[in-house]
Amino acid sequence: MTKRDTSRRTSLIHGGTRRSQYGELSEAIFLTQGFVYDTAEQAEQRFIKAGEDEFIYARYGNPTLRMFEDRIAGYLGYEDAFACASGMAAVSGALMALTKAGDHVVASRALFGSCLYVLEDIMGRFGVEITLIDGTDNAAWEAAIRPDTRLVFLESISNPTLEVIDLAHVCRVAHAHGALVLVDDAMATPVFSWAKACGADLAIVSTTKHVDGQGRMLGGVICGARDLIRGPIETYIKHTGGAMNPFTAWTHLKALETMELRVRAQAQGALDLAQALADHPALSSVRYPTHAAHPQHALARKQADYGGTVLTIDVKGGQESCFRVLNALQLILISNNFADAKSIATHPATTTHQRLPQEQKDILGITPGLIRLSVGLEDPKDLLDDLVQALEQA
Numbered sequence: 387m388t389k390r391d392t393s394r395r396t397s398l399i400h401g402g403t404r405r406s407q408y409g410e411l412s413e414a415i416f417l418t419q420g421f422v423y424d425t426a427e428q429a430e431q432r433f434i435k436a437g438e439d440e441f442i443y444a445r446y447g448n449p450t451l452r453m454f455e456d457r458i459a460g461y462l463g464y465e466d467a468f469a470c471a472s473g474m475a476a477v478s479g480a481l482m483a484l485t486k487a488g489d490h491v492v493a494s495r496a497l498f499g500s501c502l503y504v505l506e507d508i509m510g511r512f513g514v515e516i517t518l519i520d521g522t523d524n525a526a527w528e529a530a531i532r533p534d535t536r537l538v539f540l541e542s543i544s545n546p547t548l549e550v551i552d553l554a555h556v557c558r559v560a561h562a563h564g565a566l567v568l569v570d571d572a573m574a575t576p577v578f579s580w581a582k583a584c585g586a587d588l589a590i591v592s593t594t595k596h597v598d599g600q601g602r603m604l605g606g607v608i609c610g611a612r613d614l615i616r617g618p619i620e621t622y623i624k625h626t627g628g629a630m631n632p633f634t635a636w637t638h639l640k641a642l643e644t645m646e647l648r649v650r651a652q653a654q655g656a657l658d659l660a661q662a663l664a665d666h667p668a669l670s671s672v673r674y675p676t677h678a679a680h681p682q683h684a685l686a687r688k689q690a691d692y693g694g695t696v697l698t699i700d701v702k703g704g705q706e707s708c709f710r711v712l713n714a715l716q717l718i719l720i721s722n723n724f725a726d727a728k729s730i731a732t733h734p735a736t737t738t739h740q741r742l743p744q745e746q747k748d749i750l751g752i753t754p755g756l757i758r759l760s761v762g763l764e765d766p767k768d769l770l771d772d773l774v775q776a777l778e779q780a
């Protein structure tokens with residue numbers, strides 16, 4: 387059976403494997419900075435053009451990283467990938483590699499805080515013009531994208547308010563103007579990513595989230611066509627130092643083997659919790675992208691089977707009541723992470739999004755009662771019991 391014949395799930399186990407002369411079963415970790423050459427001529431040749439299985443320096447590439455890059459790229463349907471030190475190294479690397487002074491960028495305003503900082507503060511400082519829009523409004527993309535728009539950037543599902551973007555529409559409009567589409571796919575998860583199917587040029591994944599899935603490693607990856615990945619993106623990142631560590635790549639390779647099982651179970655758990663809490667009297671809203679109570683559930687369902695592993699609940703009675711609920715949780719942990727095997731509750735208004743001005747919070751729907759719930763791998767019944775007893779304190 388050729389690699390092409392295998393299903394996506396099988397590709398998570400076998401994709402990208404490179405075996406050394408020892409024929410190891412589990413992927414080898416090449417914890418090395420450099421590589422040696424048989425002759426001076428061979429070194430010279432490799433610096434002219436390194437072949438498929440030839441490496442020079444770990445900041446440029448490494449066999450363990452290459453295995454991880456090939457495995458995740460194949461899984462997401464892209465030709466190639468570049469692995470980075472964190473999700474933000476991937477986001478900032480891709481944005482900086484593809485823009486220059488005078489370029490115009492359109493982005494959805496419901497962005498992760500660090501992405502917003504890179505776009506507005508850093509890229510603005512280098513003369514890139516940014517237009518932020520309501521990404522859920524299809525007409526707003528048409529209105530904002532111009533002939534000089536170099537790229538568009540968006541979160542396929544926004545953090546923390548779980549807005550869903552009509553990616554096929556955005557890709558159509560952007561491509562009509564020759565702009566590239568970069569998708570931050572952290573919340574959608576690699577398992578339910580629809581970036582490639584909709585025509586996104588680059589899918590950027592914070593592998594810190596569902597790829598690791600167990601709260602250990604920071605990582606990120608940029609997936610796309612080979613000419614972009616091995617062209618401007620590799621050139622920028624290898625010289626600026628954002629490459630992933632081989633140990634991280636090795637843990638990610640092992641984590642990919644179980645990713646579908648984990649993420650599908652977590653997504654089903656999130657959907658079940660949304661269903662079970664939908665009519666709870668202490669809540670003013672419950673949101674999960676593919677659940678019927680989400681205003682964009684039809685679009686979310688058209689794009690993917692599940693809307694990630696996170697749901698939001700809005701506790702009536704504002705921050706005070708919301709904090710009583712958070713403090714009454716006995717199993718679910720208070721943290722600002724998501725996608726862990728351990729379930730996590732976050733209060734975005736006072737933590738991850740604390741610094742946003744109130745008017746921005748209002749626009750994005752980050753209310754004082756909003757809790758972001760990342761569903762882990764515990765027994766779903768235990769999670770529901772914990773939430774129901776905590777909500778009695780509201």
Ligand SMILES: *Cc1c(COP(=O)(O)O)cnc(C)c1O
Nearest residue numbers: 472473474498545572592594605
């Ligand atoms: C976590 C996250 C990032 C950043 O990833 P790190 O691995 O923490 O650098 C970027 N975008 C989104 C949407 C995220 O959730």
